[in-house]
Amino acid sequence: MPAPDQRFTPRQLRxxxxxxxxxxxxxVEARQQAGLNQSQLAAASGLSRSAIVRLERGDASISSDRLWDLAKALGMRPSQIYAAAEADEAAAQTLD
Structure with missing residues (x-):
């Protein structure tokens, strides 16, 4: 279960x-490259379409188990999804 926002500093929230x-x-990029729409990805991964929508909006986090399910449905490894996210300069800066 995710921790409540009150437990995080303003920096951690940003x-x-x-x-x-x-x-x-x-x-989104991985899903589009796989030629899937959100409903197809939901069916292939076992996540609900609403969960896919929330993830693609950046409104939700994902457990490692569910990321594995998504990666499998996308024909990828979880590390490839994370690597694509890390390639975002702003995201990479959060690791400094």
Whole structure:
């Protein structure tokens, strides 16, 4: 279960938004490259379409188990999705 926002500093909350946005872009790009729409990805991964929508908007986080499911449905490895997110300069800066 995710920790409540009150447990994070303002900086951590800002970094969370940047990281989720980068991951969202990576997921959208991967889904489009796989030639899938959101409903098809949902069916192939076992996630709901609404979960896919929230992830692609950057409104939600994802567990490692679910990321594996998404990666498998996209024909990728989870590390490839994270690498695409890390390629976002703003997201990479949150690691400094």
């Amino acid at each position: 970094e969370r938004v940047v990281r989720r946005t980068a991951l969202a872009r990576a997921l």
